[in-house]
Amino acid sequence: MYGFNGKVLFVDLTTGSIKEESLPEKTYRQFVGGQGLGARILYGHMKPKADPLGPDNMIGFVTGLLTGFNVHGARFQIVAKSPVTGGWGDANIGGSFAAELKGAGYDGVFFTGISPKPVYLFLDEGKAELRDASAIWGSDTVMTESGIRDELGDKRIKVTCIGPAGEKQSLLAAIIHEGCAAARDGLASVMGSKRLKAVAARGNKKAPLAQPEQFSTLRKQYLQSVKETDHPFVPMFKQWGTCSFVSPHVTSGGSPVKNFQLHGEESFPTHGKLNGDEVTKYQVKKHGCLGCPMGCKGWLKVEDSPYGVIEGTKPEYETLIMMGSNCLIDDVVSIIKANDLCNRYGLDTIGVGASIAFAMECWERGVISEKDTDGIKLNWGDAEAMVKMVEKIGKREGFGAVLADGPQKAASRLGQGSEEWAIHTAGTSLPAHDPRQKLGHAWGYVCDPSPSRHTCSTFIQWHAMGAPFWSADIIPQSDLTDAGAGASVWALCSDLERLWWAAGLCEFGICPDSMPLIELITAATGWDFTLEEGLKAGRRIQTLRQAFNIREGVSTDGWRLPKRLEAAMPDGPAKDTKLDFKAMKENGYRALGWDPKTGKPLDSSLEGLELKELVGTYS
Ligand code: SF4
Incomplete structure (x- = not known):
């Protein structure tokens, strides 16, 4: 092999x-x-x-x-x-x-x-x-x-x-x-x-390649194309990484502000303090993952801060928004500190930011006070309080233990109506993308077997933005707010994305628009692989992820976005946008060959994907 x-x-x-x-x-x-x-x-x-x-x-x-x-x-x-x-x-x-x-x-x-x-x-x-x-x-x-x-x-x-x-x-x-x-x-x-x-x-063992010379030629062509591409995202990734997306996304209304209550530049006018150069001015070394021609990451050192010297990795867009605008915090040094604490304790910065924003809303509404929070005043915008709370979550001590399992569990512990302000689907905190403005993510949030994940809907979101990316030319142009027409776009993008992840590539590699993925798979394996076969493999993977849910007794029918997001967008450039998430989910499931109500993959779909052995393995 x-x-x-x-x-x-x-x-x-x-x-x-x-x-x-x-x-x-x-x-x-x-x-x-x-x-x-x-x-x-x-x-x-x-x-x-x-x-x-x-x-x-x-x-x-x-x-x-x-x-x-x-x-x-x-x-x-x-x-x-x-x-x-x-x-x-x-x-x-x-x-x-x-x-x-x-x-x-x-x-x-x-x-x-x-x-x-x-x-x-x-x-x-x-x-x-x-x-x-x-x-x-x-x-x-x-x-x-x-x-x-x-x-x-x-x-x-x-x-x-x-x-x-x-x-x-x-x-x-x-x-x-x-x-x-x-x-x-x-x-x-x-x-x-x-x-x-x-x-x-x-280990230094290299798995053998079927056509090593052809593989080498394709790889070199791709690396050259990354150098020469005029894709607007590539220089942004190279210079700043994802922290360069903060201002554009706040301005467009796609980033959440104040626990997803507000959107747009007016709601967070100091977003520039968290963007691009404001982060990389602390960068002491650029770096990237092994074998990456873009290298979007960096090591930071803040010599003089209220927290002493901070050394750690560059926060991503998700972190800067979830701990920044979503908590009304514009102090970049505190976010760098919180990011480093999360890395050291081993914490999800999205979920931690969501949990602290939830706690700040509980504080504002009088559900919690200093006697609950170990004396920490969780006012909106209080960066030092946010950092203290990250440490408590990492140690799972005091009020940190209340927040340590995310907003859903925290709300069930606090009660008093706080469930309304816990922004999650089935316990998963929503990432830093409001689906009413980021229509591609809207489809992924409700249709993917792992709900409310931005990394499960990158392809369709890039399609929604009109950005060129690998295989974009095979995706039809449809109105993604249309729960009917958008479903086939979702299914196709989902197939492509599953294939991409299975290949072990970084998702940012889709933007040079020149990855010879199918040819590389053929040169690596010797299979006469085609895009059609790759799309079928993507659908097979997606269907198996969903079949796993069903077999484990998960009712994906009950997965809902928070009420706050089911309402019309209250403000910002996407004001008044209201999506019919239920119809989107049903149509998205149908387009993938699953029962539109229960989400169960249909027997005929399993057979078509050569997964016949799964028929009857779940009820
Ligand atoms: S592989 Fe992806 S995440 Fe890693 S440095 Fe390259 S672009 Fe960034």
């Missing part, structure tokens, strides 16, 4: 047993890699109805087809049953870990059971060993990564890990690697429940 190692690893943490399993080439061709392969393995190996924080849940770290070949980044997917939604969970990270994992000889590693003591797995050139992590249990993620490298005596070893928040099974916890986070769906709490502190990997 070409392009892959052809095998994955299964680790039972209860018994300590480690087993290799070879996978047939047909499975790779059908599911491509990443979350596709992860979905196939979870559906086949995880006990149905497993407790998400119990021994039967399975968590997998899965590389993509193009991981390790330096095309555009090297992402890996983490998959498990989500303790947030009770259904399908996935999240991904860039950096350099994925290439080492694949280089160690495995396409993925899957864990079940609960270890009697804290452990980490070390994958080393075809060998796998569970090692005692008792000494680093309780350490932050920076200390964990360096501590494992020191113990193993090799600075090149790559580590992905949880911090104290994951150990305490906070549903806001994130899995961290080199300051990047796999943050959504609560997957770090699954690691914490298993006492799995980290996975470390070292």
Whole structure:
């Protein structure tokens, strides 16, 4: 087999047993890699109805087809049953870990059971060993990564890990690697429940390529095209990264302000304090994920701040908005500090920002006071209070424990009508994109098997913005506010996006508009792959994610956006926009071949996708 190692690893943490399993080439061709392969393995190996924080849940770290070949980044997917939604969970990270994992000889590693003591797995050139992590249990993620490298005596070893928040099974916890986070769906709490502190990997093995010369030519052509492209986003990514999107998105009305109550420039006129240069003026080193021709990331150092010296990674757009405009905070240094705390404790900055905005609204409305919040005054715009509360969430102490599982759980703990101000779907905090202005995300929020995730609707959102991107030419122009016409656009974009993620590429690689993805897959594997086959694989992956939800008993029919967002947009450039999310979901499901009411994939759809074996596996 070409392009892959052809095998994955299964680790039972209860018994300590480690087993290799070879996978047939047909499975790779059908599911491509990443979350596709992860979905196939979870559906086949995880006990149905497993407790998400119990021994039967399975968590997998899965590389993509193009991981390790330096095309555009090297992402890996983490998959498990989500303790947030009770259904399908996935999240991904860039950096350099994925290439080492694949280089160690495995396409993925899957864990079940609960270890009697804290452990980490070390994958080393075809060998796998569970090692005692008792000494680093309780350490932050920076200390964990360096501590494992020191113990193993090799600075090149790559580590992905949880911090104290994951150990305490906070549903806001994130899995961290080199300051990047796999943050959504609560997957770090699954690691914490298993006492799995980290996975470390070292490996130089290159999976063989079917047509190495052709692959090399295609790769070089792509890298050259990134240098020469006139796509407007590419220089923005190169110079600033996503922090350059703050002002444009606040101005367009797409960014939430004051817990999604306000929108537009008038509601947050100081947005420029969080944009582009205001962040990168603290940058001491630019960097990027392994094998990336754009390099959108950076290391920051703030020498003089109320918090002392701050050193950490550059906050993303999502962080700057969720901890910024959504909390009426325009103090960039405090957000840099909060971002660094989240990385060290291992926390999702989106969920943390959403939880603090929710708490600020509770404070304003008199539901909580200083006696509830450990003396911290949670007034809108109070940056130091926000930083203090991040620390409490990370430690899961005091009022931080109330917020540590996100706004939905916090509202159920506080009551008094606060449920109305908890901005989430099925427990997942909405990211920094109001769907009434960002119509592409609206479709993803309601139709994807992992709800309210901006990374599940990037393709359709770029289509909505009219930005050129890979394969945009095959997508019909339709009015996305039209719940009927928009559905076919959603389905096609969803197929493309699943294929892209399964290939192990960074989603920002779609913007140079020149990725020879199908040709690269052919050159890597030797398959006579076509776009049509790739789209079918994308639909298969999406359908399996949804089938997982249904088998686990999740009622996706009950997934709703918050009432605040179901109402017409109150202000900003998209004022008065009101979407019929129910009709969008029904039509989106229908377009994917699922029952429009229940979301169950139809038997005929399963058969058409060669998933006949799933027929009858859920009721
Ligand atoms: S564009 Fe940014 S996130 Fe994507 S691979 Fe490059 S450095 Fe990583």
